[in-house]
Amino acid sequence: MPELNDNFFGKVYEVVRQIPYGKVTTYGAIAKVLGTVRSARMVGWAMNASHNLEDVPAHRVVNKKGLLTGKHHFDGTNLMQQLLESEGIEVKENQIVDFQKHFWTPEMKL
DNA sequence: AAGGTGACCGGCC
């Protein structure tokens, strides 16, 4: 029996899945919605597990500075950047250009 | 059961 939504991870997946096309969010924002702002690290952990799920666009999740911190965890090295650029997001030196412009938070949805 | 770990954040300089 799949116990996805029951876990802290499940919640993260749902939020990440709701990230619109061409938008990016931060771990802190997700953690905030989950109610655990202080444990933004856990969000990263969740993303690590989300690696197995294809429904979770982890490439749209970056750190506060707009850095593609997790790009190392992707299959390739520039895969994450390619995906973002494919969505119209400019990425330079592992950093998102006009990060704030593409910034999106789950709170917006609410 | 306890300890170690981690794709982070915020504050300070």
Next chain:
DNA sequence: TGGCCGGCCACCT
């Protein structure tokens, strides 16, 4: 923006 330090919580062994 950049570097360093402490906190924080869930997952894994």
